[in-house]
Amino acid sequence: MSATILQAFQVFTTENPLASSRSSLPAIVVMGRIHETDQPASDARWTFLFIGSLDEFHQRFIFRMEREFDHGKYLDRRGQQVRGADFIRQLNKAIEQARILTATELRKxxxxxxxxxxxxxxxxGITTHRMIAKVPFFTDTRYGFEIRDNxxxxxxxxxxxxxxxxxxxxGRCDPLYTGRPMRELPDRLQQQAG
Structure with missing residues (x-):
């Protein structure tokens, strides 16, 4: 069984764009620096592990990640299996040190x-939006934009x-994968836009 090594992770908060004006609960973004067990550590890249509401983070993401660690789908930075409860303790520390999500944090x-x-x-409904670039990706087409500012x-x-x-x-929302963007090279977007 192939597993993913989680070298590091960072929790970010940001304004919840779907929240009503009465709610001050933030959206949560969890990023992880990961690579597969058959890849060298130097191949590790930052990716999004979770983007969603604070409620979904507590009710679905934490439980799901705990289970993934318990089943050995994720390993620690040394490539060793850790219990889900140990991951949750590390996640709680990361929550205490959460940063505000900015374009600078993403670009770092x-x-x-x-x-x-x-x-x-x-x-x-963004395929014809002027700020969105269309990029070929194997047999698919992807649509996206450059992260220039907040x-x-x-x-x-x-x-x-x-x-x-x-x-x-x-009735088919996966807390880890649904809606999650894929990182892209800005040059590819600029080539397609130009």
Whole structure:
């Protein structure tokens, strides 16, 4: 069985773009620096482990990650299996040290552009938006934008949470994968836009 090594992770908070004006509960973004067990540690890259509401974070993400660690799907940075409860303790420490999500924080982790699948882009209605670039990806087409400023970071959270909201309405929302953007190279977006 192949496992994913979680070298590091960071928790971020940001304004919840779907929250009513009465709610002050933030959205949560969890990023992890991961690589597969058959890859060298130098191949590790930052990726999104979770983007969603605080409620979903507590009710679904934490439970799911605890189970993934217990079943050996994720290993610690030394490549050793740890109990889900130990991961939760580490996650709680990371929550205490949570940072505000900004474009700078994303760029520090080499997340400079993001894309979504054609299906997701069509669901969002963004395929013809002037700020969205169309990028070929194997047999699929992906749509996305460069992360230049904090409004782009917030737009990324909005698109992800909107996709989750739609999927929840259809009863098929996975807290780890639904709506999650894929990192992209800004040069590829610029080539397609230009």
């Amino acid at each position: 982790r080499s997340i400079m552009a993001v894309t979504w699948s054609q299906d997701n882009a069509e669901t969002l 409004s782009d970071a917030q737009r990324m959270v909005l698109f992800t949470m909107k996709l989750k909201e739609i999927a929840q309405g259809m």
